Every structure is written in structure tokens, then in C-alpha cells.
Amino acid sequence: MMLNLFxxxxxxxxxxIRTQILRTTLTVLIIAIGITALVGVLTVVSxxxxxxxxDFASMGSNTFNIKQYENIIRRQGREERExxxxxxxxxxxxxxxxxxxxxxxxxxxxxxxxxxxxxxYEANKTDPEITVLGVDEYFMNNSGLETSLGRNFTGFDIENxxxxxxxxxxxxxxxxxxxxxxxxxxxxxxxxxxxxGMLKEKGSTFGNKQDxxxxxxxxxxxxxxxxxxxxxxMSVMVTKxxxxxxxxxxxxxxxxxxxxxxxxxxxxxxxxxxxxxxNRILGITQYLGLASxxxxxxxxxxxxxxxxNIMIVSVTERTREIGVRKALGxxxxxxxxxxxxxxxxxxxxxxxVGIVLGILIGYGIxxxxxxxxxxxxxAIFAAFITSFIVAxxxxxxxxxxxxxxxxxxxxxxx
Numbered sequence: 001m002m003l004n005l006f007x008x009x010x011x012x013x014x015x016x017i018r019t020q021i022l023r024t025t026l027t028v029l030i031i032a033i034g035i036t037a038l039v040g041v042l043t044v045v046s047x048x049x050x051x052x053x054x055d056f057a058s059m060g061s062n063t064f065n066i067k068q069y070e071n072i073i074r075r076q077g078r079e080e081r082e083x084x085x086x087x088x089x090x091x092x093x094x095x096x097x098x099x100x101x102x103x104x105x106x107x108x109x110x111x112x113x114x115x116x117x118x119x120x121y122e123a124n125k126t127d128p129e130i131t132v133l134g135v136d137e138y139f140m141n142n143s144g145l146e147t148s149l150g151r152n153f154t155g156f157d158i159e160n161x162x163x164x165x166x167x168x169x170x171x172x173x174x175x176x177x178x179x180x181x182x183x184x185x186x187x188x189x190x191x192x193x194x195x196x197g198m199l200k201e202k203g204s205t206f207g208n209k210q211d212x213x214x215x216x217x218x219x220x221x222x223x224x225x226x227x228x229x230x231x232x233x234m235s236v237m238v239t240k241x242x243x244x245x246x247x248x249x250x251x252x253x254x255x256x257x258x259x260x261x262x263x264x265x266x267x268x269x270x271x272x273x274x275x276x277x278x279n280r281i282l283g284i285t286q287y288l289g290l291a292s293x294x295x296x297x298x299x300x301x302x303x304x305x306x307x308x309n310i311m312i313v314s315v316t317e318r319t320r321e322i323g324v325r326k327a328l329g330x331x332x333x334x335x336x337x338x339x340x341x342x343x344x345x346x347x348x349x350x351x352x353v354g355i356v357l358g359i360l361i362g363y364g365i366x367x368x369x370x371x372x373x374x375x376x377x378x379a380i381f382a383a384f385i386t387s388f389i390v391a392x393x394x395x396x397x398x399x400x401x402x403x404x405x406x407x408x409x410x411x412x413x414x
Contacts, residue, residue, distance in 0.1 A: 010341055020314070027310045028350040031390060034303040035354020035383045036361065038296025042379035043362025045288045047371035062241040062274075063142055064248055066096065066234040066255055069270035085268045090222070092258050093232040100254045102247045104239040108138035109218060111232045113225035119214060120187040121175050131213040132188060134221025140166075142235040150182045150197030153217065157196075161219050165193040168211040169201040188214065189224050248273070296386070303350070304390040311343055311398035322405050336403035340395045347391025348384075355383045 069085045097107045113132040118125055133139075137153045140146070148169065157164050165188075167181065176184060181195045193216060202210035222230075238247045248271055255269055315322070322335060359376070366373040 010345075014345070023310060023314075024346060024349075027307055027346055028353060030306045031300075031303040031347060031350025031387060032354035032357060034296060034299035034301075034390075035351050035387055036357040037299045038292060038386065039355050039358025039376065039379045039383050040361040040365075041292030041295060042289065042382070043359055043373075043376045044365050044371070045292060046376045046379065047362065047366035047373045048288070050372040050374050051370075062238045062244050063144075064236055064244070064251070064271060064273045066236070066251060067270050067272065068231055085270070087229050087231040088233065088269065090230065090232055093234055095258045096234055096251075096255055099258065100236070100251055102236075102238070102243075102250050104243060105247055106138045106142065106237050108136055108142040108235040108237075109232060110135045110139050110235065111218070111221070111230055113216075113221045113230075114227075117188055117214070119171075119175060121184065124175055126175050129212060132221065132225070133213060133215050134218040134225075135215050136218050138237075139215070139235070142237045145202075146200045147197040148200045149180075150195070152197060153215075158217050158219075161217055163191065163193050163220065164196045164217070166197040166199060166215040167195055168199050168213045170211040172198060186214075188216070191220070191224055244273075300386055300390055304394045307343065307346065307350075307390065307394035308397060310346075311339065311395055312401065314342075315339065315398050315402045319405065322402055326405070332403040335405075336399040339399040339402045343395025343398070344388070344391045347387045347394070350390075351383055351387025354387070355380055358383070 066088070068087050093109050097109060100107055111134050113134050115131045116128045117130040117132045118128040119130050120126075135153070137155050137158050140152050147166065150166070153164070153166070156162070165186065167176070167186070171181060175186070176195075181198050184195050185192050186195060187193075193214075199211070199213075199215075216224075236247065236251060238244050252267065252271055255271075256267065259268065261268065325335060358379070362376065363373050365371075
């Protein structure tokens, strides 16, 4: 009996929606705009988080770097002073690597030689936009890099300053297009390097073109690029994750000893854990998620008001119809449920349209910015719940208003 009554109410609601197709369409679009704003922003935020996690996850959660921190603001009383940490010089980096002998760990030294190198192959050359890194044999493992072709550096390559290099994947699309890059010779600042490997594609994140780079042995990089105040980075990978905290403490003490800091002085260098970096960046994206919820709630609030107004108008226009139904024996609950189901149908239609539009917009933005798109299931679920709540809130008053109409007064209505 209840099922038949429900089916009948759905049929009546659908018929009513069909007879007011323009009004229904506008109402659905109003609701859809709010849901689209919510789903669209959440989709982009999810894609951004997925991209960041993918970019940094390869480094592993058992890696940390010792590097320079600049422009750290410390408050002293009412005044603020700017502290600039000294660069990590090559002697300091080497001293740290020699002194730091923590079990189950490997230390890598590296530095960015230049970010605007020009690389030549035969008669062709690149634009001056190639990043050249001086690295050792542990750099790739500690940075989560892998080769798609060829091999990594060996200790023999580094110790003997062999003129070999590993290039980014973009070289396969440009300078070394349509050829096997392995064993080809490229020229950097007049020095000729044999290509022994090509990195797997990493993509571009926040304008950082990670595939337009060349890795060369660190001593050769120091001899080719002799700019003053070169800043080095020490990257440490700990094989056993449970020893990471102890390894960081040990590394901090070692670096303090290298810099001869007294016990009362603060560290004048930075220790950055890879998982801390991920969490810090993802923490920023949480604010974007909160902003999207705020935008969505404001828009959905407007949608709910519009839907409520539409349903109140519908109740007013169908006053005589309500009077006839009550005169024929319809209960208050039956009339209320009829209008309530109509509101729910409109709300869910608006929700579905908003979800589709939101995902499409989010996909378009994610594709434009080279983010890793993922289906935002949380956003879809949130949109369904939101549209359902909007329908309940918006339909409650009109349904009650229709249910309490006096049948005699309703039949007199013109």
C-alpha cells in the first residue's frame, strides 16, 4: 500500500514538473550552479593534492635534506629581525658527509650549477633554459629518480670525473628526438658529455620543468660552473624508517659540529623531511578546500531560497487542485508528501547536473595545469547530500503550507 502511494506521488510530481518545464529548468540550473561551484573547486583541489603527493611520494618518507634556510623571521620583544643562514659550502658539505656515518643511511651531495644552460648536439642546440645539476652516485636514489633508458652514475664515474651525463625526458622530444640517446655526445659550455641515461618523465609542477635538466658528476660541475657562493644540499636516505628521527638528530649534531656552533646558539641551517614538506604543502590545499565549501554553501543557500520560492508559488497556483484532492479524501500527510517528493526530485536533478558540470570544469582546469585528475568521490557524495538537504529545507515549508490549506477555502480560490 505504502509503495503504491509512493509511486503515485512520484508520478504526480513528475507530471507537475513536466507541465512547468521552464520554471523547473531554471530552478534546476540555480541549484546546479551551487553544486557546480562546490564540486568543481573540490575536484581541482583533489587533483592538486594528488599531483603534489605523486611528485613528492617518490622521494619516500624516509628521506631528509640539510640545506640553507633564508629569510627566517624571529621575533625579539617588539622588534623583528631578519636572519639569513649562511650557504652550505662545499667544504662543509664534504665534512658533513665524511663525519656522518649513521647506520643504514646514504648521503648524497648536489648543487644546482645553472638554470639557463644551452645544450648542443651536433648542429642543433636547445634554448638557454636547461638546468644543470652537479650530483654524486647516490643523488638519484635519494631523490626518487629513475632512468627510462640507460643507467645511473657509478662510484667509478664520480671518482674519476668521467664526462658522462643523464638527461631529462624532454630531450627525447627535442634535441635528441627520434634517436637513441644512449652513448650520444652532447656539449655543455664546450665540454663534451656522453649520455649514459635518460630520466623517467616527471612533468612540470608550479612552473618547475623537471624534465629539462642534465645531471653531471659533481666535480665536473664545480669546474665548469665557478660562480661564487654556490649552495650545496645534503640529502640523506635512511633504509629503516623507524630510525629516521634518530638519524635526523644525529645529522643535526653533526652539522652543528661542522659549523662549530656553541650549545647556546640556534641552528643556522635547515633540516627538511620529505614528509614534512608534503604535509606542509597539503596543509595549504586544505584552505582551498575550506574556501570551496564556503563558496558552495553561499551559492547553495541562494539556491535553496530560490527553490523554496518556486515551490511556494507552485502551492499558490495549485490551491484549487489541493482543495479538490482534500475534498476527495486526501490526508494532510498525502498532500505534504506529494509536494515534498516534487521538491526532492527537482533538488536531485539540480544536484546531478551540478555534479556533471563540476567534474567537467574540474577536469578541464586540472588538464590545463597538468594536474593528475582523479574522480572526486568525496565531492560527489557531498554534492548529493547537499542537494538532498537543500531539497528538504526548501520543501518543508511549502509542503506544510499545502497540507494545512482548508479545502473549502481552497475550492473558492480563483
